[in-house]
Every structure is written in C-alpha cells, then in structure tokens.
Amino acid sequence: MKVAYFQMAIIVSIVAAYFLANLLxxxxxxxxxxxxxxxxxxxxxTTIMVYTPKLRIVQxxxxxxxxxxxxxxxxxxxxxxYLRNRLQGYNDKKIERIxxxxxxxxxxxxxxxxxxxVLLNSLITAERAIYILxxxxxxxxIDVSFKKILRDALMRGVNIYLGFGWISSNxxxxxxxxxxxxxxxxxxxxxxxxNVPNTGKLFVAEYPNHSKILIxxxxxxxxxxxxWLSNNSFNNEERSWKILDxxxxxxxxxxxxxxxxxxxxxxKVVAIQKLEAQIDLEIKSRQKAEARAKAEAEARKKTEARLxxxxxxxxxxxx
Numbered sequence: 001m002k003v004a005y006f007q008m009a010i011i012v013s014i015v016a017a018y019f020l021a022n023l024l025x026x027x028x029x030x031x032x033x034x035x036x037x038x039x040x041x042x043x044x045x046t047t048i049m050v051y052t053p054k055l056r057i058v059q060x061x062x063x064x065x066x067x068x069x070x071x072x073x074x075x076x077x078x079x080x081x082y083l084r085n086r087l088q089g090y091n092d093k094k095i096e097r098i099x100x101x102x103x104x105x106x107x108x109x110x111x112x113x114x115x116x117x118v119l120l121n122s123l124i125t126a127e128r129a130i131y132i133l134x135x136x137x138x139x140x141x142i143d144v145s146f147k148k149i150l151r152d153a154l155m156r157g158v159n160i161y162l163g164f165g166w167i168s169s170n171x172x173x174x175x176x177x178x179x180x181x182x183x184x185x186x187x188x189x190x191x192x193x194x195n196v197p198n199t200g201k202l203f204v205a206e207y208p209n210h211s212k213i214l215i216x217x218x219x220x221x222x223x224x225x226x227x228w229l230s231n232n233s234f235n236n237e238e239r240s241w242k243i244l245d246x247x248x249x250x251x252x253x254x255x256x257x258x259x260x261x262x263x264x265x266x267x268k269v270v271a272i273q274k275l276e277a278q279i280d281l282e283i284k285s286r287q288k289a290e291a292r293a294k295a296e297a298e299a300r301k302k303t304e305a306r307l308x309x310x311x312x313x314x315x316x317x318x319x
Contacts, residue, residue, distance in 0.1 A: 007059065011066045014038050018070045028074040039067040108242035112234045115226040118242075122216040123149045129159045131215040131256045135166035136230035142182040143232075147189070150202075154193050158200040161260045162186060164229055165206040182229070205263035212240070213252065221249045 014035050021027075021034035042063045050056040110118060119141075122130055130153065153160060175183070183206065190202040214228050215221045224240020231238065243249065 007062050010042055010059070010063060014042070014063070014066045014070065018073075028077050032071055032074045035067055035070040039063050108244075110222055110224065110226075110240040110242055112238055115222075115228070115234070115238055115240065116232065118222055119214065119228055120145070120149055122214060123153045123158075123160075126153055126158045126216050127156075128217045129161065129215075129253070129257075130217075131161045131213070131253050131260075132163070132228050133209055133211040133213045133256060134162075134164045134227045134229035135210050135212065136179060136227055137162070137164045137182045137186065138176075138178045138230040138232075139182045139185070140178065140232040141229050142185050147185065150189060154189075154196075154200045154202060156200065157198070159203070160200060161203045161205075161257050162229065163205045163207065163209050163211075163256065163260045163263070165208055166210050167208050179230075203257075203260050203264045205260040205267065207259075207263045213256070215249060215253050215256070218246060218249055218253070220244055221252055 017038045018031045018035040022031035025031070043060060046056055046059045046063065050059060119132075123146075150160065183204075186202070186204045190204045193199050193202045212226055212228060213221060213223045221243045222240050223243065224238065226238045226240055
C-alpha cells in the first residue's frame with residue numbers, strides 16, 4: 001500500500017505543478033514546462049533511489065504517463081483558445097450574413113503573392129477609402145514602394161484606415177525592430193497627411209487585433225489568412241476570399257472605421273498627455289535649474305561680501 005500511495009503522491013505532485021504554473025502565469029506552455037521539469041526530477045530520483053527494477057519501471061511509467069496526460073490537456077486547451085480567439089467578434093448576425101454570401105457565390109479565391117498585388121492595386125485604384133486590418137505591421141510590407149503608393153493615394157484624397165497590434169493572451173508581446181520602424185513610418189505619414197490640405201487622412205490605430213481584412217471603397221472586401229501589413233514573403237500557404245456583397249462591405253467598413261477612429265482618438269489623447277507630462281517635467285527641471293543658479297548666485301554674493309569684509313579688516317590692521 002505504501003508503494004501505491006507513493007505513486008499517487010508522484011502523480012498528484014506533477015498535476016499540481018502543472019495547474020499551479022498555469023494559475024500563476026496564465027500560460028499553458030509554462031504549465032507543461034513545469035510538469036516536464038518535475039517529471040525529469042522524479043525520473044532522476046527514481047533511477048538513483050529505487051533499486052528494484054520492476055518497481056523502477058512502474059514508477060517511471062506513472063511519471064511519464066502523467067506528463068503525457070498534462071501535455072495532451074495543454075494541446076487541447078491551446079487549440080480551444082486559438083479557436084475562441086478566431087471566433088471573437090463573430091456574432092449570430094455576422095455568421096448568418098456570411099452564410100448568405102456563401103449561398104450567393106459572390107466569391108473569388110486569392111492565394112499566395114496575389115495578396116500583395118491586391119494590396120498595391122487597391123491603394124492605386126481606390127477613390128474614396130481603404131480599410132485594412134492586420135495582426136502586425138512591418139517594414140517588409142511598409143517599404144519604399146508602399147510608402148510612395150500610400151502617399152499618392154492620400155494626395156488623391158483617399159482616406160486610409162489601418163488597424164493592427166496582435167498581442168498574446170498569455171504573455172506580453174515585445175515589438176521587434178522591424179515592427180517599431182514600420183509604426184514610426186506610418187505615424188509620420190499620418191502626421192504629414194494631417195498637416196497637408198486637400199489630402200486624404202491616414203488613421204493608424206494600434207490595438208489588440210488578429211483580423212485580416214482589406215476593403216477597397218465599396219468595390220470589394222478580401223478576408224482570409226493574410227496579414228496585409230506584415231507578410232511579404234508568402235512562405236506559408238495563404239488563402240483569402242474576395243467578397244463582392246455590398247451589404248457585407250458596407251457593414252464591415254463602417255465597423256472597422258468606427259473602431260479604428262476610436263482607437264486613433266485614444267492614442268491622440270495619450271500622446272497629448274505624454275507631451276503635457278514631458279512639458280511639465282521640463283518646466284520643473286528648468287525651475288530647479290533656475291533655483292540652483294539663484295542659490296549659487298546668492299552664495300557667490302555672500303562669499304564676495306565676506307572677502308570684502310576681510311580685506312577691509314586687513315586694511316584697518318595695517319593702519
């Protein structure tokens with residue numbers, strides 16, 4: 001019985017490590033890492049301390065069976081979280097609308113590097129507005145040719161709405177240099193468009209987003225797997241659907257523009273607050289410098305006055 005209880009204790013410890021790590025870090029990857037590490041420790045302990053071969057094999061079997069069970073649970077939960085994220089924002093009305101579009105067959109399949117052609121051609125031919133959602137934005141897409149076409153579209157009076165900013169549900173995401181540079185380019189372009197009259201406006205919003213969609217005027221919408229603002233190599237299979245249904249296009253365009261302009265306005269408020277905080281900091285720093293300079297000037301005056309007194313005292317002594 002003692003052996004059975006010990007086996008149960010090993011199983012419970014591995015399972016407890018798994019769930020405790022998941023509870024503390026909110027990450028199934030970290031949970032399975034903790035379970036794996038403890039399984040390794042138990043295996044080492046078993047190999048060294050258990051002398052009976054049969055008992056050693058049984059104990060190792062229980063250790064790694066428990067580990068495999070934790071791994072299976074993690075894999076399933078990660079898949080569930082992935083599907084849940086994919087379904088976010090798809091209410092019953094949207095699903096019904098998509099079904100109707102499918103029934104109409106107003107669809108055209110876009111694959112591979114055709115996505116790049118659609119992106120650039122949309123910017124070149126757009127007359128009123130472009131709406132783009134992407135998980136990320138990088139300089140692999142926001143390159144010299146893209147910047148020129150973007151500027152030309154703005155000069156024609158086309159309003160452009162760009163939304164991106166994927167974040168992990170479990171871990172904090174740190175932007176990479178090629179992402180940071182792309183953001184800076186887009187923000188500079190948006191500032192330029194604001195200050196040049198008779199041009200379209202560029203609304204750049206960075207917020208949690210994993211949607212991939214491009215809408216050109218009221219002509220078409222393209223939805224699928226392509227990250228429009230970051231993918232330029234198409235090493236993996238990419239597939240999207242070009243939709244011509246006007247109701248779907250208008251509904252999606254209105255929703256996307258509303259979300260992006262709201263996030264854009266928030267970012268403006270945050271930028272103003274940061275600027276005000278920076279100005280306040282500079283004012284306080286200047287005030288401290290002025291106070292320090294004033295104190296130093298007063299100290300010099302006192303020193304000079306003291307020296308003058310000493311000189312007068314020395315003159316009197318000589319007399």
